[in-house]
Amino acid sequence: MVRLRAGWGPVAARPGSGDPGGQGSPMPASDILGERDAAHLLRRAGFGASLRERERFAEMTRAEAVDALLAAPASRARGKGTYKSDFIYLERLRAWWLKRMLSPRYRLQEKLVLFWHDHFPSAWSLPVRLDLLAEQNATFRLHGLGSFRELVYRVTRDKAMLEYLDGRRNRKGEVNENYARELMELFTLGPLDEAGNDNYQLSDVIALARSLTGFYFDSSTKPEARMYPNFFDDGSKLLFAGRSFERSGVLGVERPDGTQFPPETNVLDALFAHRDTLGRPTLARFLTRKLWAWFATPTADGALVDELSAGFVASGYQVGALLRALLTHDAFYAEEARRSTPKNPVKFALQALLALGAKSKGPQLGELLSRMGMELLDPPGVEGWQHGPAWLASSRYLARMELAQALASGRGKNGFSWKPKPAVGATPEALVDDALARLGLEVSAATRQVAIDYVSRGEPGSPAWLETQYRGLFVLLLSLPEAQVH
DSSP: OOOOOOSOSBOOOOTTSSOTTSSOOOOOTTSBOHHHHHHHHHHHSSSOOOHHHHHHHHTSBHHHHHHHHHTSOOOOOOOOOOSSOOHHHHHHHHHHHHHHHTOGGGHHHHHHHHHHHHHSOOOTTTTOOHHHHHHHHHHHHHHTTSBHHHHHHHHHTOHHHHHHTTGGGOBTTBOOOHHHHHIIIIIISOSBOTTSOBSOOHHHHHHHHHHTTTEEOOSSSSOOOEEOGGGSOOSOEEESTTSTTOEEESOBSBOTTSOBOOTTTBHHHHHHHOBOTTSOBHHHHHHHHHHHHHHSOSOOOHHHHHHHHHHHHHTTSBHHHHHHHHHTSGGGGSGGGTSOSBOOHHHHHHHHHHHHTOEEOSSHHHHHHHHTTOOTTOOSSTTOOOOGGGGGOHHHHHHHHHHHHHHHTOBSSSSEEOOOOOOTTOOHHHHHHHHHHHHTOOBOHHHHHHHHHHHTSSOTTSHHHIIIIIHHHHHHHHTSGGGGBO
């Protein structure tokens, strides 16, 4: 039997939330989170949580809670893939990953794996082999919270990426610029700095592409990616000409023996040395903004980016250190950060599953996510998915309602199972408040009353009421606009 909660209906300041004014009042990281901030943290730094987990985190300080989320050790876990183009195996790999996302132990780790999959995309339909995608997915899991420099290196020689952006076709005399261009534009620098000035020129794309030649793997069952000296352009190059961080000479990434070029001639280090027109670290600011948008709000002001990116650089570009600073920051807990971002389909679905304590089995969840516009392991392009209001287009919204219906009516035969257990003898008001608390929703008094009127129909407590009104209550709540954002 669930414990009932009052006060999760009409929007109001919540006692114990660390935000007595309801407007994002500053709060030391040493203060206790309280239920509202704990729910917010677990929604954003993971995929939601059960009421019991929220209660446990509510008793922690910000710093303790974030450290608990970061405590999961780097994992070598890897789903099964195949070199065959088989949709059944794609469904199985997606189901394996979704099951791992639902694990409380790995919530932040897997939320970050999803971010890297969106940031460094490769796609099954283009095509990239499933075994290579499974290996790339494992790379994000093992290195995602560590050094960003190490992750960029791993991605640069990753077989899925070498296939997706033609890196294995990039060789001396036959230079392919695809990966070099996206490495700067989408993965590390961005095309323009914040003053609107170009971060690089076409000549830099060409020089970088020449420096990235030589990585290759064949099409055997178990390919090995390595540097082929005959494919590497060992001529002199000039990168970022006229800048203080200019590099010239025989630039590259990795030698045939597997050792990396030294920093002064390694083009990956040149990207980390890049500075914008105000002399600030371009890469650090670029990634800080992207991670802030993924975990907090769509945009971040300059002062916040200055603060977080400076700490990121000081940490040696450790992603875990950046996330610790981000997730304990006052701005992360401000009111504008709580309901500012449309949930992507994975967030919407998994938060609902965890809130209800429902189970998913089979390919149905993956199929519904695809209809909502988020086909895992098959993003639509090199830019990843288009986030924001695009997630709530009419056809995609209808698919969300289809998922809500499938979850709430789940009896094990449709791929979902949920056994509702409302408190015996509870009033309609208490039942609605408990449902709102489960889903972490804050609604107006009028919306709450509509839900109360709905659950009051029929004979409360009867089997027919349980199967129609009570299950239907969760469909109603999951269809609300408030349920689509966080």
